[in-house]
Amino acid sequence: MTYTPMMGGSAGASGGAPDDAVATFERHRIELRATKRVWNILALVIFAICLGLSVWVSRFYPERLADGIPRIFEYFATIMPDLQWDALFAGRTEDGSAVPGSLTYWYTDFWTYLTLIFETVLMAITATLLGTAVAFVLSFPAAANLAPNTWVYIVSRRFLEICRGIPEILLALVFVFMIGIGPLAGVIAIAIHTAGALGKLFSEVNENASSRPIEGITAVGGTWADKMAYAVVPQVAPNFFSYAMLRFEINVRASSIIGFVGAGGIGQELNRVISFYSDDRVLAVLILVVLTVTVIDLMSERIRLGYIGRENFA
Amino acid sequence: MLKLDKLTRRFGDNLAVDNANLDIPDGQMVGIIGRSGAGKSTLLRLLNRLIDPSDGQILFGDADIARLKGKELRAWRSDCAMIFQQFNLVGRLDVITNVMTGRLYDLPAWRAMAQVFTPRERAFAIQALDRLGMAHTALQRAETLSGGQQQRVAIARALAQEPKILLADEPIASLDPMNAKIVMDALRSINREDGITVICNLHTLDTARDYCDRIIGMQDGRIVFDGTPDLLTTQMAREIYGAEAHEAFNEAATSTSLGASSAPVRASA
Amino acid sequence: MSIAAISAVSDSQIAAVRAAHPGAFATPAATIRRWAPLAIAIIYIIGSMWYFDFGRLFDSSERVLRLLRSFVVWRDMDTWSYSQIYVGIAQTLAMAFLGTLLGTMGALFVGFLAARNVMPVRVVRQIVRRILDILRGIDQLVWGLVFVRAVGLGPLAGVLAIFVSDLGTLSKLYSEAIENIDRKQVEGVRATGAGQIGIIRYGYIPQVLPVFISQSLYFLESNTRSATILGIVGAGGIGMIIIERFRASLYDQVAFVVLNVLILIFAIDWLSKRVRLWAIGEKHDA
Numbered sequence: 001m002t003y004t005p006m007m008g009g010s011a012g013a014s015g016g017a018p019d020d021a022v023a024t025f026e027r028h029r030i031e032l033r034a035t036k037r038v039w040n041i042l043a044l045v046i047f048a049i050c051l052g053l054s055v056w057v058s059r060f061y062p063e064r065l066a067d068g069i070p071r072i073f074e075y076f077a078t079i080m081p082d083l084q085w086d087a088l089f090a091g092r093t094e095d096g097s098a099v100p101g102s103l104t105y106w107y108t109d110f111w112t113y114l115t116l117i118f119e120t121v122l123m124a125i126t127a128t129l130l131g132t133a134v135a136f137v138l139s140f141p142a143a144a145n146l147a148p149n150t151w152v153y154i155v156s157r158r159f160l161e162i163c164r165g166i167p168e169i170l171l172a173l174v175f176v177f178m179i180g181i182g183p184l185a186g187v188i189a190i191a192i193h194t195a196g197a198l199g200k201l202f203s204e205v206n207e208n209a210s211s212r213p214i215e216g217i218t219a220v221g222g223t224w225a226d227k228m229a230y231a232v233v234p235q236v237a238p239n240f241f242s243y244a245m246l247r248f249e250i251n252v253r254a255s256s257i258i259g260f261v262g263a264g265g266i267g268q269e270l271n272r273v274i275s276f277y278s279d280d281r282v283l284a285v286l287i288l289v290v291l292t293v294t295v296i297d298l299m300s301e302r303i304r305l306g307y308i309g310r311e312n313f314a
Numbered sequence: 315m316l317k318l319d320k321l322t323r324r325f326g327d328n329l330a331v332d333n334a335n336l337d338i339p340d341g342q343m344v345g346i347i348g349r350s351g352a353g354k355s356t357l358l359r360l361l362n363r364l365i366d367p368s369d370g371q372i373l374f375g376d377a378d379i380a381r382l383k384g385k386e387l388r389a390w391r392s393d394c395a396m397i398f399q400q401f402n403l404v405g406r407l408d409v410i411t412n413v414m415t416g417r418l419y420d421l422p423a424w425r426a427m428a429q430v431f432t433p434r435e436r437a438f439a440i441q442a443l444d445r446l447g448m449a450h451t452a453l454q455r456a457e458t459l460s461g462g463q464q465q466r467v468a469i470a471r472a473l474a475q476e477p478k479i480l481l482a483d484e485p486i487a488s489l490d491p492m493n494a495k496i497v498m499d500a501l502r503s504i505n506r507e508d509g510i511t512v513i514c515n516l517h518t519l520d521t522a523r524d525y526c527d528r529i530i531g532m533q534d535g536r537i538v539f540d541g542t543p544d545l546l547t548t549q550m551a552r553e554i555y556g557a558e559a560h561e562a563f564n565e566a567a568t569s570t571s572l573g574a575s576s577a578p579v580r581a582s583a
Numbered sequence: 584m585s586i587a588a589i590s591a592v593s594d595s596q597i598a599a600v601r602a603a604h605p606g607a608f609a610t611p612a613a614t615i616r617r618w619a620p621l622a623i624a625i626i627y628i629i630g631s632m633w634y635f636d637f638g639r640l641f642d643s644s645e646r647v648l649r650l651l652r653s654f655v656v657w658r659d660m661d662t663w664s665y666s667q668i669y670v671g672i673a674q675t676l677a678m679a680f681l682g683t684l685l686g687t688m689g690a691l692f693v694g695f696l697a698a699r700n701v702m703p704v705r706v707v708r709q710i711v712r713r714i715l716d717i718l719r720g721i722d723q724l725v726w727g728l729v730f731v732r733a734v735g736l737g738p739l740a741g742v743l744a745i746f747v748s749d750l751g752t753l754s755k756l757y758s759e760a761i762e763n764i765d766r767k768q769v770e771g772v773r774a775t776g777a778g779q780i781g782i783i784r785y786g787y788i789p790q791v792l793p794v795f796i797s798q799s800l801y802f803l804e805s806n807t808r809s810a811t812i813l814g815i816v817g818a819g820g821i822g823m824i825i826i827e828r829f830r831a832s833l834y835d836q837v838a839f840v841v842l843n844v845l846i847l848i849f850a851i852d853w854l855s856k857r858v859r860l861w862a863i864g865e866k867h868d869a
Contacts, residue, residue, distance in 0.1 A: 051681075129628055216468075222415070
């Protein structure tokens with residue numbers, strides 16, 4: 001009973017104040033909404049300009065897309081194998097030719113592919129080992145808290161940045177020119193990139209290492225190398241290991257495509273079958289590549305978790 | 315004989331150690347007291363050269379420790395062992411390797427890098443651990459030990475250095491009273507039996523009175539008291555500790571009981 | 584019982600300590616176990632050096648020098664078609680932008696299809712996820728090569744390659760974000776009697792949108808980097824100019840373009856770091 005009249009009374013009696021409050025609030029709200037709207041419109045305009053420019057520069061026009069999309073499906077149809085159920089597991093005939101429609105026919109070059117996949121994995125292992133070794137050595141001078149002096153720090157840091165900055169495939173292109181077609185160019189290219197990428201990660205791990213053991217080793221009269229070997233390495237080793245294994249997984253992918261520029265591995269064959277044939281061979285190689293990458297990922301995860309234990313993986 | 319001559323360390327405008335002059339004869343057990351921030355820790359770190367002095371000299375024999383560089387500096391650090399409040403062990407290495415790091419200065423570089431230790435070094439490390447009653451933990455990772463045990467391993471590492479001087483920076487500040495007593499007893503036995511000079515930062519007054527031959531009081535970076543424990547009056551101590559007096563005396567009260575129980579051990583020493 | 588100096592430790596003392604603490608001393612087995620990984624790695628490296636014929640690295644010094652010289656000595660710079668080069672760079676940026684945009688739009692839809700709490704039909708969800716696995720399993724560069732065969736040389740193939748591989752990865756990330764949302768807010772919207780579309784619009788989108796945006800921005804950055812090399816297989820952008828010049832033995836121009844690419848990559852790194860810092864700062868204010 002008293003509540004409603006009071007509301008009415010205050011509004012009627014001392015008119016000005018509450019009205020002002022409401023008006024101020026409304027004015028603020030409108031201002032706020034206006035600025036927000038300006039920002040939204042601005043963002044939208046920028047976005048539209050980017051979109052327009054992008055479409056124009058890359059000639060991504062609807063009619064080109066409309067032309068292209070059917071062709072994509074046509075292409076995928078051509079790379080499908082023509083398997084027949086009754087001949088699926090047929091071996092070779094007496095004269096050594098495979099029966100069309102059989103798996104043997106689809107994977108005629110199976111052993112070639114397998115050799116190349118073996119080479120791809122070897123490339124990845126070698127490149128990971130070499131790159132990790134370089135990254136390990138440089139990660140100490142490239143860590144801000146461990147570097148013996150500023151110059152060493154800057155030089156090693158820049159070196160790692162350059163190694164990481166150049167895409168592997170560009171490096172491979174250059175190395176293929178310098179030392180010829182073959183897996184060696186790929187190994188070196190991936191190793192350099194690995195050194196850069198892991199070196200950065202390793203040095204960040206080093207920067208998070210506790211300084212107490214380092215102080216302890218300093219106090220017994222240890223050299224800089226002693227401090228790294230006894231105080232830092234034991235702290236960072238599990239992290240280094242899991243980063244290196246993750247990098248190995250990435251490197252298997254990289255070495256499977258680095259052959260596009262002639263740097264060895266299954267990528268060289270993949271490039272060849274895609275560029276010269278439009279038939280089931282393309283899918284045959286693609287399936288093998290995806291399978292290899294998946295299997296390696298699973299194995300590497302096993303090793304990683306087995307070595308450092310689930311609780312330490314962070 | 316360790317001699318500090320006008321030793322000074324500045325951090326910006328702040329004088330952490332201000333014109334410290336001291337003569338410490340060999341084989342003395344010295345306690346440095348003062349409230350936190352008085353410069354005790356800085357003084358100890360200056361002696362081990364974990365921090366470089368801004369001014370003044372540290373003389374040990376004829377050598378000016380304050381000017382040492384490179385290999386000579388490492389030689390000095392190896393002669394002048396240091397024990398830390400937080401133990402500063404390498405947690406992921408096993409205890410015996412932690413102790414053997416005390417030998418690093420004498421190791422050829424390739425052996426240090428490959429972590430190859432001779433049977434003699436291993437036996438010496440085990441003996442050092444055994445002296446602290448820690449030999450049974452030799453193969454455990456240091457991080458699995460309790461604080462008191464880690465501090466004992468740190469003392470064994472210091473012993474493995476065959477030091478001439480042992481510096482201890484608040485060695486018992488992170489420990490419970492029981493472990494504090496074990497650690498202080500160990501430091502005193504090293505001082506008495508091996509004749510090694512021990513310089514020890516202590517926060518609590520009573521521990522210093524119980525264990526040290528000589529007490530040095532610091533306040534705002536300056537040495538304000540230097541004498542035997544019986545010369546340190548309550549009035550003087552209150553002045554040294556200032557606002558923290560209450561805390562220091564309280565802790566002293568709790569460790570008095572321990573001090574009493576340690577009396578027979580002292581008699582046997 | 585003061586301990587002797589290390590030099591005074593006698594052989595009999597060593598023997599006694601060894602008897603009491605055999606584990607503290609190096610045994611042949613422990614030594615082998617310690618050095619085996621390193622030994623295997625070294626043997627492997629030596630073996631693979633032979634397998635990969637590392638010696639060639641040193642046989643080719645003359646070619647290396649020639650290449651390095653032509654990288655450094657830039658000739659006839661006024662005849663280089665700079666407009667082509669910078670159009671290539673613009674094309675690279677455009678490909679990354681369009682590819683990420685399309686990938687985001689596709690993932691907005693597919694992500695919900697692959698999320699356990701939105702798509703109750705198990706079969707659909709599993710099929711969608713397996714397809715996404717395949718899209719992710721094939722490298723972007725392979726997609727580029729495939730699309731070049733399908734739609735011809737040029738940036739269209741590049742956009743499609745980025746779109747497809749982003750669709751695979753972003754959809755997975757989005758669906759994970761959707762699965763991790765706070766259920767109570769969704770139930771609140773459901774309680775108002777909203778339909779499935781309404782629930783998604785008011786229950787899910789407000790929660791997942793910030794995650795979606797930050798992930799897409801991150802992908803925009805990484806796609807700009809990977810778009811620079813898509814051209815190597817003919818899928819448009821600056822990579823195509825690099826490989827053209829390389830095949831034509833115009834190494835000085837290659838060096839110039841690569842330098843531009845590197846500057847572009849470092850600029851993107853710097854910019855995206857800035858944007859991320861700014862975004863985090865914004866969140867702090869809110």
